[in-house]
Amino acid sequence: METLSTGSQPTCYTQLFNRPDYFYITYFERVRRACLTYCRNDSDADDMAQDFVLNKVMTGGLILKYQDRINQEVANGKKPTSFRKYLYRAILNFCIEQSRTRKRNVTQNYDPQIIGEYVAGEDRNLDADSLYAMSILHRTLQGVKNHCRKKKKEMNWVIFEELVLAEYLTGRKPKKREELRLQFFPGSRDNQKIDSALTTVKRIFQRIIEDSFEAEGENSATGQELFDEWMGILKKSNASLHSALQAAYRVSSPVADSIVAKNSIDMFSSPSDEAIGEDELSLLLSYRMDLPLTDWVSVDNLMDLIPSKSPFMPGQNDPEIRKLSMNVLMFPTHAEFQNLQKINVVELLKRIKNQCRKLANDHQSAIPGEIYTLFYTLTSVIAKYQYGETIYSLKGSQMQANIKWYLDKQWVDDQIRYFFKQSLAELELWLD
DSSP states (O other): OOOOEETTEEOTTHHHHHOHHHHHHHHHHHHHHHHGGGOSSHHHHHHHHHHHIIIIIITTOHHHHHHHHHHHHHHTTOOOOOHHHHHHHHHHHHHHHHHHHHTSOEEOOSOTTTTOOOEEOTTSOOOHHHHHHHHHHHHHHHHHHHHHHHTTOHHHHHHHIIIIIGGGSTTOOOOOHHHHHHHHOTTOSSSHHHHHHHHHHHHHHHHHHHHHHHHHOOSSSOHHHHHHHHHHHHHHSOTTTOHHHHHHHHHHOSSOOTTGGGSSSOOOOOGGGSOOOHHHHHHHHHHHHHSOGGGTSOGGGTTTTSOTTOTTSTTOOOTTOOOOOHHHHHSOOHHHHHHHTTSOHHHHHHHHHHHHHHHHTOTTOSSOHHHHHHHHHHHHHHHHHHHOOOOOOSOHHHHHHHHHHHHTOTTSOHHHHHHHHHHHHOGGGGOO
């Protein structure tokens, strides 16, 4: 049976059941992040993820087994198990098998400066839901930390780490606000700048978490529903085993729960509570520019454009090729540019542009509309400057005006700023 139908309505898994590339594009990176829980480094996680896909998905028939299971559940009048739950249970079992085979304890690959060392083994009560939740948490914390560093805002990360995470890290004594003030703002008489930096990172953390669940959706569940489910996992997890999850709950929860009550500081403010600041926009833009397209562009917009053997396909690890992102489209290396020639990049840019137009008008999106509006212009400039193709309907002079408008915005990334200036220097590009 190739597809599952409930009555006359096909389920949201039709593409999963019928298009082999769909699993790679949609799920491979999630598998890899989950494998990080049982690996010492990214290379081991890549190898384990590849082994899982080869042995459990491609030759082991995981998707067909899942299809049989939910068909049986529907026939018995039961609610079908979500593919996410089925997949993470399979990943967990596979990782435990690998741990037994290697006959060694495997250390979790989380930065000890973020959430401490943790040994994942058979004797630890790590279930599939916790594995899923921890992979989301890891992705978010690493994303926030890396982009604070990239934007030379490491101070913001240190303040966040000390005031929010350090309490839960083994062997760490958190610094007090006064200590951080003396370290970073020795001339200041109050903690206002500390509070401002902390609020910025908390808001970014919250937006990236919410954005993760918008991308995780399986058509049948909204991003908000998935976020609520994740929060439920955090609430139920054992603090002695999953201190990282409890730390995330402390940051993410809008409710002053018992964990939050330990500290008099309000640890959460909704991103929509106030106008977004320049620092927040700048960090979110940096994050989005590096984020693989497979993490936020709809699968339908990618599947028929990226060849299955392309090094840009998830799971194809080429040390000379970065994951396909807006930064790669804007400034590809020589090797990346050669491989982009095998893709209809202009069509891809059109599809990204159309999706950005929709996202910019989605007021429920975790990522601010300003970023998608910028991408709407950026895709047009990449198509024109890199490939000589026009995918916009404005006059050339209007495009020039749009580009100059963004050059005045302090939150716009330096690389984008440089790219825009280069394109403006080519005056003939913009002749009507």
